[in-house]
Amino acid sequence: MRTQVGIIGAGPAGLLLSRLLQLQGIDTVVLENRSRGYVEARIRAGILEQHTVDTLRAAGVGARLDREGMQHGGIHLQYPGTRHTFDFPELCGRTVWIYGQSEVVKDLIAAQLEDGPPLLFEVSDVRPVDVDTDHPRIHFTDAEGNAQVLECDAVAGTDGFHGVSRPLVTAGTGGRVWERTYPYAWLGILADVAPSTDELIYAWHPDGFAMHSMRSPSVSRLYLQVRPDEEIEDWPDDRIWEALATRMALPGWTLETGPVTEKSVLPMRSFVSTPMRYGRLFLAGDAAHIVPPTGAKGLNLAVADVTLLATALVRLLAEQRTDLVDSYSDRALARVWRCTHFSWWMTSMLHRSGDDFDAQLQLSQLRRVCSSEAAARELAENYTGLPLE
Numbered sequence: 001m002r003t004q005v006g007i008i009g010a011g012p013a014g015l016l017l018s019r020l021l022q023l024q025g026i027d028t029v030v031l032e033n034r035s036r037g038y039v040e041a042r043i044r045a046g047i048l049e050q051h052t053v054d055t056l057r058a059a060g061v062g063a064r065l066d067r068e069g070m071q072h073g074g075i076h077l078q079y080p081g082t083r084h085t086f087d088f089p090e091l092c093g094r095t096v097w098i099y100g101q102s103e104v105v106k107d108l109i110a111a112q113l114e115d116g117p118p119l120l121f122e123v124s125d126v127r128p129v130d131v132d133t134d135h136p137r138i139h140f141t142d143a144e145g146n147a148q149v150l151e152c153d154a155v156a157g158t159d160g161f162h163g164v165s166r167p168l169v170t171a172g173t174g175g176r177v178w179e180r181t182y183p184y185a186w187l188g189i190l191a192d193v194a195p196s197t198d199e200l201i202y203a204w205h206p207d208g209f210a211m212h213s214m215r216s217p218s219v220s221r222l223y224l225q226v227r228p229d230e231e232i233e234d235w236p237d238d239r240i241w242e243a244l245a246t247r248m249a250l251p252g253w254t255l256e257t258g259p260v261t262e263k264s265v266l267p268m269r270s271f272v273s274t275p276m277r278y279g280r281l282f283l284a285g286d287a288a289h290i291v292p293p294t295g296a297k298g299l300n301l302a303v304a305d306v307t308l309l310a311t312a313l314v315r316l317l318a319e320q321r322t323d324l325v326d327s328y329s330d331r332a333l334a335r336v337w338r339c340t341h342f343s344w345w346m347t348s349m350l351h352r353s354g355d356d357f358d359a360q361l362q363l364s365q366l367r368r369v370c371s372s373e374a375a376a377r378e379l380a381e382n383y384t385g386l387p388l389e
């Protein structure tokens with residue numbers, strides 16, 4: 001088999017890269033080790049920045065997003081006694097959209113299977129080789145158990161945090177990793193109940209952080225700060241609803257409850273691996289970096305990476321010019337570090353560490369960001385998404 005860009009991983013990064021390259025006349029093959037059903041059912045992020053929405057629309061996969069996505073002009077930030085609303089259009093002229101990552105992935109897969117390049121599910125033993133030459137190859141076993149070799153001009157490692165690509169880049173470049181783990185995790189639920197709020201609520205509380213998001217007018221998504229070693233069995237639905245209601249309590253406001261349809265504990269970490277390129281192997285999305293979810297940046301960063309990477313690969317493969325691939329890693333990492341800082345900052349401001357001195361600093365920061373227009377604008381600009389470069 002031969003293609004121009006071999007793409008490892010059919011998450012949002014790999015699928016969107018394939019679509020963007022297809023639209024520029026570049027051939028791709030996407031290799032995914034899970035099944036289509038598994039990939040489409042994975043519940044993850046829910047907030048799309050302006051540039052993400054613009055990119056999906058321009059890629060011709062925005063129709064359902066425009067019909068079913070919910071445009072949001074702000075968030076509520078809460079600490080005991082106060083629920084402050086940020087008006088994003090007023091603060092920075094931008095908005096965000098609620099549209100689940102699983103829906104973005106379904107739309108991209110549907111488009112690719114309809115008129116796009118090959119997308120192979122349930123492959124195994126994926127192994128990129130010779131990535132430091134101009135003729136990299138990807139060895140893999142297809143779903144029928146046949147050994148295959150995909151010859152490429154470039155390889156995109158969009159295979160997430162546990163993929164095979166990042167270790168090759170680190171080993172080949174003597175690269176470096178920066179990491180921060182947090183002493184807490186999120187317990188997330190999906191529930192069949194209308195959201196009890198117009199905008200998302202991010203709440204600081206002495207018991208720990210809580211958040212109210214949504215997926216549709218009839219489906220709510222909620223999160224609770226828990227210990228990283230928390231057993232999900234210790235959190236029956238009643239206990240979850242009680243903790244959510246306590247942590248987001250406000251006089252005159254009621255949290256509506258309903259059947260819980262999904263429940264899981266998510267670890268929190270910040271992680272950046274540099275550089276994002278070794279020879280003709282390019283990393284994008286979670287393969288290169290992880291942010292804690294508080295700033296809603298993970299999916300949006302993956303989209304930003306592949307937007308830069310697509311342009312760079314078109315320049316390389318259509319014009320034989322290496323300038324943009326040579327600068328890809330540095331340009332992507334500038335934005336990665338900004339989002340890493342914002343996600344760390346939101347996380348640090350809103351989660352209880354157990355230290356009462358920290359708590360006073362957090363409350364001081366929350367009062368500041370809810371009372372100063374300059375501080376509020378800084379939050380709004382970062383939350384709605386900074387320019388790509």
Ligand code: FAD
Nearest residue numbers: 009011012013033044045159160163285286296297298299
């Ligand atoms: P992924 O979505 O991880 O896609 C990588 C793909 O590669 C997967 O389909 C995987 O199966 C495949 N793959 C892996 N290894 C191989 C291999 N060897 N061969 C072939 N294929 C392979 N972000 C937010 O902003 N807000 C949230 O609320 C939020 N919640 C999250 C909850 C969870 C449980 C997780 C894990 C992440 C969450 N994130 C959230 C982060 C966000 O979902 C990710 O940043 C986003 O999925 C990154 O997309 P990606 O395409 O880079 O990686």
Ligand code: DHB
Nearest residue numbers: 045046213293294295296
């Ligand atoms: C969602 C997740 C986030 O991490 C966030 O900051 C906002 C919304 C969500 O799943 O809807």
